[in-house]
Amino acid sequence: MPSSTLPVAERYCFSAPGKALFAGGYLVLYPENSSFVTALSARIYALISPSQSLDTTRSTVTVLSPQFAEGEWSYNISRSSTTGFVTVSAVNLSRKNPFAQAAVTTILNYLSATGNLPMPIPSLTINILSDNAYHSQPHDNVPRFNTHSQAISAVPKTGLGSSAALTTVLTAALLSYYGNVGRVTENKRLLHNLAQIAHCTAQGKVGSGFDVACAVYGSIVYQRFLPSIISAIPVVPNELDDAKGSEYLHVLKNTIESNWNVGTAACAIPPRLRLLMGDISGGSETPAMVQMVQQWRREGGADAESTWTSLGKANQSLISAMIGLQGESESNPKEYAAVMDQIIDSGAGTSGIKTLGVEIGGKIGGLIQQAVDSITEIRHHLRAITKGSGAQIEPEQQTRLLDACNELPGVFGGVVPGAGGYDAICLLVTEASVDRVVNATNDIFANVKWLELREESVGLREEAFPTLAEYL
Numbered sequence: 001m002p003s004s005t006l007p008v009a010e011r012y013c014f015s016a017p018g019k020a021l022f023a024g025g026y027l028v029l030y031p032e033n034s035s036f037v038t039a040l041s042a043r044i045y046a047l048i049s050p051s052q053s054l055d056t057t058r059s060t061v062t063v064l065s066p067q068f069a070e071g072e073w074s075y076n077i078s079r080s081s082t083t084g085f086v087t088v089s090a091v092n093l094s095r096k097n098p099f100a101q102a103a104v105t106t107i108l109n110y111l112s113a114t115g116n117l118p119m120p121i122p123s124l125t126i127n128i129l130s131d132n133a134y135h136s137q138p139h140d141n142v143p144r145f146n147t148h149s150q151a152i153s154a155v156p157k158t159g160l161g162s163s164a165a166l167t168t169v170l171t172a173a174l175l176s177y178y179g180n181v182g183r184v185t186e187n188k189r190l191l192h193n194l195a196q197i198a199h200c201t202a203q204g205k206v207g208s209g210f211d212v213a214c215a216v217y218g219s220i221v222y223q224r225f226l227p228s229i230i231s232a233i234p235v236v237p238n239e240l241d242d243a244k245g246s247e248y249l250h251v252l253k254n255t256i257e258s259n260w261n262v263g264t265a266a267c268a269i270p271p272r273l274r275l276l277m278g279d280i281s282g283g284s285e286t287p288a289m290v291q292m293v294q295q296w297r298r299e300g301g302a303d304a305e306s307t308w309t310s311l312g313k314a315n316q317s318l319i320s321a322m323i324g325l326q327g328e329s330e331s332n333p334k335e336y337a338a339v340m341d342q343i344i345d346s347g348a349g350t351s352g353i354k355t356l357g358v359e360i361g362g363k364i365g366g367l368i369q370q371a372v373d374s375i376t377e378i379r380h381h382l383r384a385i386t387k388g389s390g391a392q393i394e395p396e397q398q399t400r401l402l403d404a405c406n407e408l409p410g411v412f413g414g415v416v417p418g419a420g421g422y423d424a425i426c427l428l429v430t431e432a433s434v435d436r437v438v439n440a441t442n443d444i445f446a447n448v449k450w451l452e453l454r455e456e457s458v459g460l461r462e463e464a465f466p467t468l469a470e471y472l
């Protein structure tokens with residue numbers, strides 16, 4: 001097996017964003033549908049430093065997450081001299097972080113299969129820092145990277161896709177430290193394929209992967225890969241079995257290097273608009289809801305099919321309105337700004353977004369109306385699926401809440417993001433109206449905690465390590 005020498009031991013740091021699936025829940029599981037995925041300002045950071053351990057007889061990768069109790073996961077690494085298969089075993093078997101273990105396993109085996117893993121394998125420590133928005137915080141005004149007295153698995157999440165961002169930054173960290181593969185920020189396709197495989201391996205299932213794609217590429221119109229691409233990879237052998245080890249390496253390398261046909265066209269929330277995330281702290285079970293929706297679709301006959309198709313069209317219409325508005329803001333910036341300035345005092349609920357008494361005409365006005373109407377239609381179909389399947393996608397209390405939001409000034413509309421349920425809402429609003437929305441005093445908003453988040457469309461990026469090291 002060929003091997004390379006380790007690149008100069010630098011201190012690296014990578015970060016990746018959280019996500020909101022504004023349009024495309026459930027349909028995104030099928031490659032023919034497009035979804036609108038927004039990257040958020042909440043990020044997870046991985047800071048890499050060569051291990052201080054003086055023990056040169058064995059190689060370890062240690063992942064530390066100092067914000068959480070028991071946040072230390074160490075893995076012994078050994079590579080078979082016959083096949084090149086890399087075994088990754090937890091030093092402390094009672095400490096589980098399937099995402100960290102799968103990232104180390106996937107990346108090191110890929111590098112081994114391509115002859116890019118340095119031998120002996122140098123030990124490495126990766127520190128993780130995660131924005132507070134990923135987890136429910138005990139009170140406001142917590143320090144930038146707040147610490148919790150519980151283990152990470154016991155701290156309630158807000159649903160921003162922490163495991164996808166974690167897996168992505170670990171993938172970038174391991175690739176850049178061990179691999180001889182150029183700048184990882186310029187090799188997003190490799191990074192994406194590796195992170196998707198690691199994430200699916202850890203979850204034990206193949207989801208749509210929109211969260212990992214968003215962590216890598218940022219805000220995107222996402223179309224998934226065929227699930228069979230990943231399910232073809234054999235289960236990671238857990239004992240030394242040369243035949244299984246060789247097969248795993250062979251299929252892993254071929255899969256990583258094949259064309260997955262993923263749709264990752266960059267998109268963004270158009271200027272002067274904002275995505276506002278409201279946490280309701282309800283909690284929903286995504287896999288159970290997915291099963292109910294799939295059953296409804298299988299058994300629901302022509303009605304179900306027609307709802308499904310119409311929802312796909314409404315999603316597509318919202319996506320093209322957003323792309324259109326973004327385009328107008330660039331090609332026609334003066335008129336775009338003037339139109340946005342005209343939007344005042346009313347939400348989308350009663351008679352559409354109101355303006356300063358002037359009809360919003362022209363192309364921009366049409367696109368605004370298209371966005372507002374598409375959101376209304378998406379909700380209509382999601383309610384039909386809720387009723388038909390029994391999966392609480394837009395349950396009645398969320399309907400009341402979203403309808404009330406539509407009456408607020410400057411609100412284009414709101415949806416239950418992703419799989420929906422009781423845990424969150426996501427509004428599209430004018431920038432000028434954000435303060436008025438978050439300060440609305442109507443009782444119905446009492447349980448909504450508006451998250452201090454905004455779209456930040458950039459995906460994986462390299463950060464300056466020293467500025468973050470002070471938080472460790």
Ligand SMILES: Nc1ncnc2c1ncn2[C@@H]1O[C@H](COP(=O)(O)OP(=O)(O)O)[C@@H](O)[C@H]1O
Nearest residue numbers: 065097099128130152153157161162163164166
């Ligand atoms: N900051 C972090 N440090 C270490 N592990 C993390 C961190 N954030 C997420 N993880 C891993 O991801 C798991 C949460 O994944 P999951 O339940 O799929 O939630 P999500 O929907 O946020 O991705 C955690 O239990 C932990 O294993």
Ligand SMILES: C[C@@](O)(CCOP(=O)(O)OP(=O)(O)O)CC(=O)O
Nearest residue numbers: 025026028207208209286418419420
């Ligand atoms: C149903 C889905 O299409 C979208 C789920 O979106 P969420 O944003 O609700 O995701 P989780 O954080 O994993 O619960 C399933 C999928 O695409 O994998």
